[in-house]
Amino acid sequence: MKTTKSITELLFTLLIISTLITACGEENPPPVNEEELITTLTLTFTDSANTGNVITATFRDTDGDGGNAPTQFDTIRLEAGKTYFTEITLLDESKTPAENISDEVLEEANEHQFFFHASGANLTITYEDLDTNSPPLPIGLSTKWVTGAASNGTTQVILKHQPDVKNGTEAPGETDVELDFITEIQ
């Protein structure tokens, strides 16, 4: 009986010791959004007839997908019967300072392409830049927007990441951006 008692004591001690083992590090989670995000897209329209006439439209969701809702989603307001040269800026504003993602896209232009779909609004969009694929394919960071008569609708802006599969069409690859801007041509 004595041995039983000592066995029991030994085992209980081991049990208690083993449950008290504590690892460390859980208390310090990594900073939020360490990874790369696209939080902000800005369209900058420059009137071809008057370069002082600049219009912008921005989508902004600084904490990335999910979490808090986007804080800014502008309407595109353009004048009828004009031609605009348009630049797209992508930012990661979850970091300080904000990181310019459009530069990275330009660097990997052969794997990326923007696509635009205007519906309702009287609008024609053409590419103004090309990558170094052969034959060269459009990128879409620089585009030309020609507005027609006054109208309302939406403009869809899509960025596809198409490593090794870029062929000028929208189907392959993974969608990095897909935004439906409300568009008013006045």
Add this chain to the structure above:
Amino acid sequence: MLFRYFIFCAIMYYAATVNVAAQCNATMSGKVIDEHDQQPLPYASIYIKELGKGATSDSLGNYSIHNLCDGIYTIICSHLGCEDVEKTVTISGNTLQDFFPEHHSEMLQETVVSVEILKPKLIMPTQSFGLISGKDLEATRGKTLGEALKNVVGVNSLQTGTSVSKPIIHGMHSNRVLILNNGVRQEGQQWGSEHAPEIDPFVAGSLIVVKGANLLRYGSDAIGGVIIVDPSPISDSTGIGGQVNIVGFSNGRQGVLSAILEGRFKKLPALSWRVQGTGKMAGNTKTPDYYMKNTGVNELNFSTEANYKTGKWGATIFYSRFNTKLGIFSASHIGNLTDLQVAFESPVPLEMADFTYKIDRPSQHITHDLVKASAYVNAGNSGYFRFVIARQNNIRSEFDKDAPLNDSLAALNKPALLFKINTYTTDLSWDKYFGNDISLSIGINGITQGNQYEGRFFIPNFRGYGTGAFAVARRDGDKLQVEAGIRYDLKWMTVYKWENNVIISPEYQFNNYAASVGGAYRITSKLDFKLNAATAWRPPAVNELFSDGLHHGAASVEVGDRTLKPERAYNFTASLNLERTKKFSGEVSAYYNYISDFIYLAPVQPATLTIKGAFPTFHYKQTNATFKGVDAGFDWNIFKGLHLISKGSILRARNVSADEYLVMMPADRFENTLNYKFADSKKVKATYVALTMLNVLKQWRVPANSDYVAPPEGYTLFGIDAGTEFPMGKQKLSVGVGVNNLLNRVYRDYLNRFRYFSDEAGINVSIRLNYSF
């Protein structure tokens, strides 16, 4: 003295309940029945040739031989006036083996022995379970654990492509299914539906699936069931032995090599050791029409153990490492819902590839280390003590399809998500027999766990502690076996998470009881009836409380709820076993599972707006759910060596509160096998050819608006498997050939998360070689 010896036997006997046959305490038992008139034969002798020991059948023809090590033995059954029956029996855990000696007659036919029914009867005499061992296990060699377990009726698998396969028991998986790997709770990131169990199936000497919430020894949270993966015990003969398995599959040009080397010292037979390793390499899987890009697997696993065992005490140390790198099918990685729709509507995947072994992004890399030390003390009248302590370290890295755009970030080649979870578990139990037939088992378990992540947030860091105590009592009668148990658990968890630029650390505490009661009644010598009722509970897991983000590949936003309560299951199972007749054996079991506060993902409006578009959003919610179903299986010996083996499982799972079906539940499934067993000769043994037809019906019982596309059609698949054994003295060579999806059918399965993107694998020819020495 005799009494003491009896106690010792009883305890050793009972020890099998603690660790399934990991010690030399298996029991072979059964009945000796006259071949002609089916009457029991008293006073027949059953003798194990290799061990030189045996037993005599009692007045009812029953016999039992205790304290056997698992292995293959030659058994001679003799009875006055009968021809001796010589039979090779595989003992794995507690084994039932009947003998049918024939009274001497002029027309001596081959001696007929009933179908071997291997049953670890003592683990759970009253419960519904399935076992894969021996030849059945051999036929699954090379497959993943999830695939192998599908041979148990009522078990399905949740697939992510072909390489990730998670077992589903009666419609429940992940946190609701417990896997006991070598007697230790498997702890990794098991909440994830695309996280397969980190276990090398070649370590297993047997696989047991306990269905329902009845196993109280290891925790209360396994409300779906428990899967027990146990190595076979080391042979009790001295010297060195082992086996080599070589498996090749045509699909994916997969090769698997696994070897075991084990030994026992001549001068110190109490000391034994084993070393085991497995290497696996597979390239892109081929569907009937195309290769699936980036679906290769590399696996390199290793385990070793040393045992010291005597009648008084023993100790074991075990170490295993599981290491896998697997490609995730490229075309399954999508940016948003439009991509998903385009991928689904495309007749072929949007990204194609030829065959290659190369594994690219997206991929998973997982290592799982287990160190276990266990000891037992047989204190005679004071009972049998057992202590286990284990440490598991699980590291899971998931690489996204695309490296970061930023070159310096990309150069680091860091995973997009990394989880590190460390788990310590301890178990202490005490088992004692009171008199002839009453036994009691009492024990406590402890667990402590720490989780850390790096990269993208999906689940937070946390630290958890848990402790539980159980008591299980059993009475083993001739006709009636009864078991009742109760368990109480306390669990704590502290979560560490950034929120609005400060670290918050909410604390959770849960405590509750689980209980189980069951009985098995022998109606006739060939018919058993089992009835079981159990209740268990499961606290919400960390992903259910805290996940918040976009689930890549599923194109949905999953949001946890910090106020979830534990869920409670009430489980009732009734089963009828018709067994141990020469011509027919079978089991039908019906179950009813009521889960209050069942945690599930419910679709919510509105969709979440992101820069990638709007995503369907799911929140973790609670409801009351029922799982009702029937599992049935039988083996009918049509004539001579020809058997028809049929299995079927049907499940109806409903969300009672919302009055609709539950999502992602297995469809009705039926499998019929015609198996012809050839008579053994001196040169070849255990030769068989089997043709299998599998029918899986369409799962139309789904809730509205819970999925992007309708469930796929049902399908019928054919398969062939054949095997034989060449005994060569003490050595043995087994050869097997199999063909899966024989007709190269194009189909998709509802339980495969890649059903949106790709067909299932096409024809797959496999060759298995097993050499044991």
